[in-house]
Amino acid sequence: MSKPTPAESCSPPSQPAQALPDELHLLVEQHVQYVRSLDTRKDEYEYWLTEHLRLNGLYWGLTAVHLLGQPDALPRREVIDFVFSCVHENGGFGAAPGHDTHMLYTVSAVQIIATLDAFDELEERVDGGRKTVGKFIASLQERDTGTFAGDEWGETDTRFLYGALNALSLLHLLHLVDMDKAVEHIQACENFDGGYGTGPGAESHAGQVFTCLAALSIAGRLDLVDRDRLGGWLSDRQLPNGGLNGRPEKKEDVCYSWWVGSSLAMIDRLHWIDSNKLAKFILQSQDPDRGGITDRPGDMVDVYHTVFGLAGLSLIKHPGLMEVDPV
Amino acid sequence: MSGHGVPRVSAADDTRDAQKEQKKIEEYRTIVDLVNAKIAEREYTLEVLSLTEKVLKKNPEYYTVWNYRRLILQFHIETALTNNHDASISQDQPSDGRSPAQDTIHNLLTWDLSFIIPLLMQFPKCYWIWKYRLWLLSRATDLLPASWPKSLWNKELELVSKMLARDERNFHGWGYRRTIIASLEKIAQEGGDGESNMVEQEFEYTTRMIKSNLSNFSAWHNRSKLIPRLLDERGANNEDRRDMLDSEFSLIQEAMTDPDNQSVFFYHQFLMSTLSPTNPRHAAIALDLTNTDRVAIYEREIENIKELLEDFDDCKLIYQILLQYTKEYLDFEAGNKTVTTAEMREWLAQLRKLDFLRNGRWNDVERDLGL
Ligand SMILES: [Zn+2]
Numbered sequence: 001m002s003k004p005t006p007a008e009s010c011s012p013p014s015q016p017a018q019a020l021p022d023e024l025h026l027l028v029e030q031h032v033q034y035v036r037s038l039d040t041r042k043d044e045y046e047y048w049l050t051e052h053l054r055l056n057g058l059y060w061g062l063t064a065v066h067l068l069g070q071p072d073a074l075p076r077r078e079v080i081d082f083v084f085s086c087v088h089e090n091g092g093f094g095a096a097p098g099h100d101t102h103m104l105y106t107v108s109a110v111q112i113i114a115t116l117d118a119f120d121e122l123e124e125r126v127d128g129g130r131k132t133v134g135k136f137i138a139s140l141q142e143r144d145t146g147t148f149a150g151d152e153w154g155e156t157d158t159r160f161l162y163g164a165l166n167a168l169s170l171l172h173l174l175h176l177v178d179m180d181k182a183v184e185h186i187q188a189c190e191n192f193d194g195g196y197g198t199g200p201g202a203e204s205h206a207g208q209v210f211t212c213l214a215a216l217s218i219a220g221r222l223d224l225v226d227r228d229r230l231g232g233w234l235s236d237r238q239l240p241n242g243g244l245n246g247r248p249e250k251k252e253d254v255c256y257s258w259w260v261g262s263s264l265a266m267i268d269r270l271h272w273i274d275s276n277k278l279a280k281f282i283l284q285s286q287d288p289d290r291g292g293i294t295d296r297p298g299d300m301v302d303v304y305h306t307v308f309g310l311a312g313l314s315l316i317k318h319p320g321l322m323e324v325d326p327v
Numbered sequence: 328m329s330g331h332g333v334p335r336v337s338a339a340d341d342t343r344d345a346q347k348e349q350k351k352i353e354e355y356r357t358i359v360d361l362v363n364a365k366i367a368e369r370e371y372t373l374e375v376l377s378l379t380e381k382v383l384k385k386n387p388e389y390y391t392v393w394n395y396r397r398l399i400l401q402f403h404i405e406t407a408l409t410n411n412h413d414a415s416i417s418q419d420q421p422s423d424g425r426s427p428a429q430d431t432i433h434n435l436l437t438w439d440l441s442f443i444i445p446l447l448m449q450f451p452k453c454y455w456i457w458k459y460r461l462w463l464l465s466r467a468t469d470l471l472p473a474s475w476p477k478s479l480w481n482k483e484l485e486l487v488s489k490m491l492a493r494d495e496r497n498f499h500g501w502g503y504r505r506t507i508i509a510s511l512e513k514i515a516q517e518g519g520d521g522e523s524n525m526v527e528q529e530f531e532y533t534t535r536m537i538k539s540n541l542s543n544f545s546a547w548h549n550r551s552k553l554i555p556r557l558l559d560e561r562g563a564n565n566e567d568r569r570d571m572l573d574s575e576f577s578l579i580q581e582a583m584t585d586p587d588n589q590s591v592f593f594y595h596q597f598l599m600s601t602l603s604p605t606n607p608r609h610a611a612i613a614l615d616l617t618n619t620d621r622v623a624i625y626e627r628e629i630e631n632i633k634e635l636l637e638d639f640d641d642c643k644l645i646y647q648i649l650l651q652y653t654k655e656y657l658d659f660e661a662g663n664k665t666v667t668t669a670e671m672r673e674w675l676a677q678l679r680k681l682d683f684l685r686n687g688r689w690n691d692v693e694r695d696l697g698l
Binding site for chain 2: 043044045048049050051052053094095098099100102151153154155191192193197198199201202203204205228231232235236238240242247248249250253269271272273274277287294295296298299300301
């Protein structure tokens with residue numbers, strides 16, 4: 001065995017590299033089947049425990065089958081019916097019928113409506129349609145800081161800021177918010193390493209880097225980013241096995257293939273990591289029996305890691321997937 | 328987020344008992360349906376409050392049920408305030424200045440704060456629990472005389488210190504800590520007693536954390552954020568500021584013996600970043616550095632790091648940092664007495680060899696340095 005090249009650590013890894021199957025394939029059919037099976041698992045306790053993720057789970061599943069080139073794998077009518085069963089009078093959406101409104105689910109709802117081009121249905125089925133939803137989202141902006149709360153109970157996070165701008169841009173209602181303030185807030189979250197945290201003072205985190213960059217991209221202000229510094233930090237997230245982590249000295253995880261990869265793409269530095277090794281890591285994290293992708297090889301699959309694994313592969317132009325927009 | 332680090336069970340090994348699973352589902356759904364029905368009927372009683380507990384113990388991610396708790400508490404708080412108002416018309420306030428309503432509110436809130444501690448310990452990464460806790464504390468801050476919320480926030484500080492001792496990288500915990508400090512400072516500024524400025528104390532805290540574990544990345548990060556504020560609060564003059572920069576450099580110099588420890592190099596990079604003349608005040612330490620000063624520091628630090636190569640010539644981080652600092656150093660038009668082109672080429676060659684994952688990046692570095 002030749003000595004593996006150390007990338008993150010300066011001592012040689014103690015474990016020999018795992019033997020790989022000769023060829024790693026993208027298991028398109030298994031993944032489609034996996035996504036289709038998600039709503040038929042009512043005999044599993046886990047299904048009920050994850051009800052608070054239903055609407056974003058649906059968005060992730062829908063995006064997954066779109067990336068896999070089978071957009072009709074989930075029935076359009078039923079998906080739309082479910083989405084509108086989660087709406088409240090104020091224009092916000094909950095995770096499932098009867099669950100309270102929150103930014104996270106409202107954004108998922110808008111994303112599904114955009115993916116399925118269901119804007120006409122939105123006007124028919126929600127009082128005030130697009131404008132009511134837009135007003136709900138805009139009402140969560142904090143006037144003095146420019147950032148966004150997740151719901152009426154307060155607490156702000158750059159995740160909500162990005163979600164708000166993303167949904168409002170899909171609704172063509174960006175003028176409802178104070179964009180300059182929002183951009184100012186993102187700048188206040190920037191750290192010397194080029195990254196961003198959940199709020200001012202917080203440590204850089206790849207998920208938060210994605211939300212801040214995507215928000216700046218929607219605002220047309222990517223000029224504010226120190227691309228080399230941030231690109232360096234992001235590319236340092238790749239570990240010797242090809243996977244990416246979210247912060248220094250943390251384990252690799254498939255979902256960061258997307259958060260880190262798309263961030264690198266937004267600042268034109270995707271070539272600063274090794275795409276082939278990343279693809280290999282994601283493909284190794286597939287469940288060959290039941291479909292779906294996990295956080296790292298050998299773990300239990302879920303729809304979240306499935307869609308972000310696929311999106312990561314699409315970003316690096318892996319064959320067999322539709323192209324994805326980094327924002 | 329669900330689904331991190333759960334080992335896979337293959338379909339064949341899946342021995343879950345369908346009947347047992349069914350029973351668990353039924354129990355869970357029964358209690359969830361009951362809570363939903365009670366809230367729909369606006370039955371905001373303490374019995375329903377304890378029903379929500381049962382759901383949250385099974386599923387702390389059920390954010391709507393946390394909101395139910397808020398509704399119930401809110402209802403009891405308002406009732407207490409109304410009763411108090413009626414009572415105060417007929418009789419005098421108690422002599423200690425605390426009204427019965429405030430007592431009731433205090434009891435409700437502190438009782439709930441202790442109820443969630445075991446849940447928080449069990450699910451330290453559950454966003455909704457942290458968020459709910461902050462809501463309880465903000466209610467206390469808004470509704471009670473300052474000494475009470477002050478002691479509640481101080482207890483939180485102890486709690487979060489405990490949590491951070493268990494997991495020093497929990498960024499919920501660090502964010503929570505910053506909120507606690509800001510709240511305590513605000514209470515003091517608004518006339519309650521206590522320190523209106525706790526930045527010295529927090530700086531000491533990071534020093535302690537770092538001394539107990541040099542690779543506490545989050546503590547180094549927090550320190551980098553505190554220093555500029557600390558200097559402002561101290562009213563530091565230019566000399567104090569230069570002293571601070573020097574003492575931080577010597578602190579990190581002592582720690583830079585193990586290149587495997589990325590945190591230490593992270594902090595070194597922070598210190599170097601503060602030298603940039605374009606830095607805003609909140610990201611600077613010394614404010615009166617001349618270009619000659621900068622060049623001298625860069626030369627000193629580049630030499631120090633070069634020395635590390637004698638013992639660690641297979642460490643890519645050292646080469647990476649040397650090239651980064653050299654690029655910045657050359658930007659100061661230093662006349663370059665410290666680094667030769669041959670050296671830079673050698674470092675780059677080493678990087679390509681040790682770190683081929685990032686070859687695309689090293690290509691760009693080569694181009695930017697004109698090598
Ligand atoms: Zn993940």
